[in-house]
Amino acid sequence: MTVPSAPLTSRQRLLLALLTFDAFLLGLLELFFLPLRLDGIVLPKLGDAPMPVTVVLAVITTPLLVRATAKVVRPSFSVIPLLVWVLVVLGVGATGPGGDLVLIQDWRALLLIGGGALPGALALGGGLGRAAKGASSG
Template sequence: MSTPLTSRQRLLLALLTFDAFLLGLLELFFLPLRLDGIVLPKLGDAPVPVTAVLAVITTPLLVRTTAKVVRPTFSVIPLLVWVLVVLGMGMAGPGGDLVLIQDWRALLLIGGGALPGALALGGGLGTASKVAKGVSGG
C-alpha cells in the first residue's frame, strides 16, 4: 500500500493539473492562427499551427514533471485533463460552438499533444515499475 500524498504533493498536482487545463485551452483557441497580418505578420495567409508545436513540448513535460515531483502513478492526470479539455471544449465550446477546426491542424494538435504525452507516461510508469521490482537496467 502506498503512502498518502503530502500537502506539498497535493498542491503541486493541483498546479500541474491547472497548467494542463490552461495549456489545453490556449492551444485550442490559438490553433487557427494564420499569417494574415492580424495577429501574425502577413506572409501569404498560410496557417501556422504553432500551438501544436507547443503541445508536443509541454504535454510530455507536464507528465514527466508530475511523475517526478508527485508520483509516477499520478502522471496520467495532466495528460487526461489536457485531452478532455481539447476534445471537450473543441467539440462543445463556449455557447455550443465547434472550436476545434476541422482540418489537418486539429489532428496535428491532438496527435502532437496526446502521443508524446502517452509515451512519456508509459516510460515513467515502466521505469517506476522496474524500480519497484528491483530490476536493474541493461
C-alpha cells in the same frame, strides 16, 4: 503482490493541482490559438497560410507536464495532466462556449491532438516503465 503507497502529502496535492491546472490552461490556449494564420493580424503577413504554432507548444509542454508530475508527485499520478489536457481539447473543442465548435475541422486539429497526446503518452509509458523497473529491482 503490490505494496500500498503512502498517501499524498499536502505539498504533493498542491503540486498535482497546479500541474493539472497548467494542463487545463495549456489545453485551452492551444485550442483557441490553433486557427492562427500568417495573415498579418497576429502573425506576420506571409501569404495567409495556416500556421499551427500551438501544436509545437503541445508537443513540448504535454510530456513536460507528465514528467514533472511523475517526478514531484509520483509516477502513478502522471496520467492526470495528460487526461485533463485531452478532455479539455476534445470537450471544449466539440462543445465550446455557447455550444460553438471550437476545434477546427481540418488537419490542424488532428495535428494538435496527435502532437499533444502522443508525446504525452510516450512520456507516461516511459515513466511508468522506469518506476516499475525500479520497484522490481529494488
